[in-house]
Amino acid sequence: MSLSVRNLRIAYRTLRGDVQAVDDVTFSVADGEIMGLAGESGCGKSTLGNSLIYLEGRMRHLGGTVELDGKVLPISDDRAMNRHRMRDVSIIPQYAMSALNPTKKIGVLARDLLKSRGTKLAKVLPEFRRRVALVGLPDSVLEMYPFELSGGMRQRATMVISTLLNPSLLIADEVTSALDVSNQRAVGELLTEFRDRGYVKSMIVITHDLSILAQIADTIMVMYAGKLAEKADAGTIIDRPLHPYTQALLSSLPEVGVRYEEEELTGIPGRPPSLLDPPAGCRFRDRCPFAFDKCAEEPPFVELLPGHQVACWKAAQDVAGSAEREHEEAAR
Amino acid sequence: MTRYFARKIGLYILAFWAGVTIDWAIPRLMPGNPIEAYLARFSLNSQGSWTALYKLFSKAFGYNLPLWDQYWHYWDNLFHGNLGISIYAFPEKVTTMVAQAAPYTLALLVPAIVLSYVLGNRIGAIAARRKILDNTVLPLGYLFQAMPYAWLALAAAFYLAQLERWFPVQGGSAVGIASGFTWAYIWGLVSHWFLPFLTVFLVSFGGWSIGMRNLVIYELETDYARYLRALGARSRLVRRYAYRNAVLPQLSGLALALGTVIGGNIVTEVVFQYPGLGHLIYIAATDQDYSLLQGIFIFIIAGVLVANFLIDIVYIVIDPRTRLSMQGAVA
Ligand SMILES: Nc1ncnc2c1ncn2[C@@H]1O[C@H](COP(=O)(O)OP(=O)(O)O)[C@@H](O)[C@H]1O
Ligand code: SF4
Numbered sequence: 001m002s003l004s005v006r007n008l009r010i011a012y013r014t015l016r017g018d019v020q021a022v023d024d025v026t027f028s029v030a031d032g033e034i035m036g037l038a039g040e041s042g043c044g045k046s047t048l049g050n051s052l053i054y055l056e057g058r059m060r061h062l063g064g065t066v067e068l069d070g071k072v073l074p075i076s077d078d079r080a081m082n083r084h085r086m087r088d089v090s091i092i093p094q095y096a097m098s099a100l101n102p103t104k105k106i107g108v109l110a111r112d113l114l115k116s117r118g119t120k121l122a123k124v125l126p127e128f129r130r131r132v133a134l135v136g137l138p139d140s141v142l143e144m145y146p147f148e149l150s151g152g153m154r155q156r157a158t159m160v161i162s163t164l165l166n167p168s169l170l171i172a173d174e175v176t177s178a179l180d181v182s183n184q185r186a187v188g189e190l191l192t193e194f195r196d197r198g199y200v201k202s203m204i205v206i207t208h209d210l211s212i213l214a215q216i217a218d219t220i221m222v223m224y225a226g227k228l229a230e231k232a233d234a235g236t237i238i239d240r241p242l243h244p245y246t247q248a249l250l251s252s253l254p255e256v257g258v259r260y261e262e263e264e265l266t267g268i269p270g271r272p273p274s275l276l277d278p279p280a281g282c283r284f285r286d287r288c289p290f291a292f293d294k295c296a297e298e299p300p301f302v303e304l305l306p307g308h309q310v311a312c313w314k315a316a317q318d319v320a321g322s323a324e325r326e327h328e329e330a331a332r
Numbered sequence: 333m334t335r336y337f338a339r340k341i342g343l344y345i346l347a348f349w350a351g352v353t354i355d356w357a358i359p360r361l362m363p364g365n366p367i368e369a370y371l372a373r374f375s376l377n378s379q380g381s382w383t384a385l386y387k388l389f390s391k392a393f394g395y396n397l398p399l400w401d402q403y404w405h406y407w408d409n410l411f412h413g414n415l416g417i418s419i420y421a422f423p424e425k426v427t428t429m430v431a432q433a434a435p436y437t438l439a440l441l442v443p444a445i446v447l448s449y450v451l452g453n454r455i456g457a458i459a460a461r462r463k464i465l466d467n468t469v470l471p472l473g474y475l476f477q478a479m480p481y482a483w484l485a486l487a488a489a490f491y492l493a494q495l496e497r498w499f500p501v502q503g504g505s506a507v508g509i510a511s512g513f514t515w516a517y518i519w520g521l522v523s524h525w526f527l528p529f530l531t532v533f534l535v536s537f538g539g540w541s542i543g544m545r546n547l548v549i550y551e552l553e554t555d556y557a558r559y560l561r562a563l564g565a566r567s568r569l570v571r572r573y574a575y576r577n578a579v580l581p582q583l584s585g586l587a588l589a590l591g592t593v594i595g596g597n598i599v600t601e602v603v604f605q606y607p608g609l610g611h612l613i614y615i616a617a618t619d620q621d622y623s624l625l626q627g628i629f630i631f632i633i634a635g636v637l638v639a640n641f642l643i644d645i646v647y648i649v650i651d652p653r654t655r656l657s658m659q660g661a662v663a
């Protein structure tokens with residue numbers, strides 16, 4: 001088992017109090033698995049992804065554990081974590097297009113970064129060039145400054161640099177979001193290619209766009225307001241989602257080529273609740289068309305069907321109901 | 333590259349022409365005329381001698397010619413290194429006066445600016461990540477920077493020179509000691525230099541260090557710095573990158589500060605009666621010595637243009653963005 005996260009809780013310290021962006025999250029990612037992490041903007045996807053590699057200034061680790069390849073990742077210890085960064089766990093950040101120092105040539109940046117991590121550029125140079133070619137960049141990018149490249153090219157360069165040391169786990173945060181459709185497909189294919197070639201063992205692909213996950217993900221996990229809503233095989237999530245939120249996400253999938261942020265969730269009016277002081281009970285309750293009295297209580301994130309975890313009272317009832325019917329039919 | 337420079341130099345020539353033309357035109361557009369103002373000082377009582385003197389001075393300063401000829405002569409003289417004659421110190425040449433004042437100003441301002449730049453950048457960069465420095469030196473920097481400079485200079489002149497008598501009160505060198513390479517003379521120069529130097533240094537140190545602190549803090553928060561940290565880069569590397577990027581705007585500030593040195597520092601030089609170019613400007617302005625003012629302004633115009641040109645070059649050398657955009661290589 002590659003990655004195993006248990007009861008992880010991450011908050012942002014702010015003047016108005018803690019913003020609990022990742023709230024009691026438990027999941028695992030297997031070797032070779034690409035797990036998609038979906039949800040509207042502000043649901044805590046980036047926070048979850050970032051927390052596995054680097055806690056920024058205001059982020060606090062409130063509880064829970066992260067294990068990678070059987071070793072505990074000391075995520076709240078910045079120094080101890082350094083050893084693991086880039087080698088065991090790496091990231092293509094959401095801001096990948098501006099992640100490269102504008103005044104350093106890409107080759108120089110990679111050299112400095114590797115040196116700082118105790119590796120010589122010369123050792124990985126042939127592989128570096130091979131991967132640069134693989135992602136469709138000219139060999140000359142090593143001699144170029146980031147501002148000489150387009151945003152998409154910069155992102156690909158970041159992708160190559162982040163994975164130079166063949167990390168066990170790669171977090172790819174919104175790598176397709178700013179791209180046009182054909183580039184989205186191409187980058188999606190590159191991610192699978194990186195996995196297939198063993199550049200990275202497993203991957204968490206964060207996006208608010210479920211259609212790209214349908215293309216590349218093995219499993220999909222849906223987050224809502226800092227909590228897990230549903231997790232299952234990609235096919236199951238796309239074809240037979242159980243959580244009303246996932247269903248709404250899917251029904252509001254925009255026309256091809258239209259980006260998510262430009263569209264409201266047509267299926268569900270309203271916005272996710274503030275994470276500064278989230279409401280009790282199911283956090284989706286005030287937007288959920290199926291909400292009922294039970295929903296004032298918080299639904300547990302449980303495996304309702306084999307390999308299919310959901311946090312929803314209605315889904316739990318439906319599954320139990322259909323199981324009962326099947327049982328009765330079988331008895332007759 | 334050549335085309336870029338050709339265009340730039342063309343622009344600078346144009347700017348120089350415009351600056352010099354305005355400099356030439358201003359005294360001629362002013363109400364009254366400089367000769368009249370000058371003659372008013374002599375309280376001449378006979379109209380005849382007034383007219384005679386007026387004619388004489390008009391001729392000496394060339395104000396009797398048609399405007400176009402005056403303009404033409406002005407440029408002609410300029411190219412021959414002749415900036416005219418001072419009215420106030422008649423018949424001293426403006427160039428001589430500037431040449432006498434310039435060393436004082438340069439010796440005062442260049443070390444003050446360069447030293448405060450170097451130290452300010454250092455301290456500011458460290459303060460960006462060390463709480464202790466940020467809480468001690470920086471507030472001092474703010475204080476010096478926010479304090480009206482004239483006030484600081486006057487306070488220093490009053491307490492340290494007038495009251496405590498640690499330093500001479502005014503002038504550029506000791507009175508009554510012949511100039512020459514003697515200890516007494518050099519000591520006179522240094523002791524007169526110190527207070528004006530110190531005040532200019534403190535104020536610009538405040539500016540540089542605060543600027544650098546804020547720039548470094550900004551750079552440390554940028555995406556590229558976050559990315560490096562997320563990938564486990566040593567903080568030394570992140571700091572090096574941040575410092576290097578933060579220094580770019582500081583450098584152009586330095587080039588500008590050095591370029592405007594040629595105008596002297598009027599307040600300092602007036603408060604300490606320091607005989608530099610700023611002091612000369614002050615005298616020229618209070619005595620309505622247009623001729624002298626005009627001459628000094630030519631130097632200032634040239635200085636500012638040279639400074640801007642320096643900034644251009646500095647940026648080309650150290651900022652790849654400028655370098656490459658110049659070659660039209662931006663994708
Ligand atoms: N630096 C921060 N300080 C305070 N709150 C933050 C910060 N970054 C994100 N948040 C809050 O945390 C929540 C989750 O944000 P994020 O993880 O970026 O969501 P997503 O990636 O799903 O769009 C949001 O409600 C957001 O407002
Ligand atoms: S628990 Fe209730 S409110 Fe929440 S998603 Fe399920 S049905 Fe809707």
Ligand SMILES: [Mg+2]
Binds near residue numbers: 042045047094174
């Ligand atoms: Mg995000």
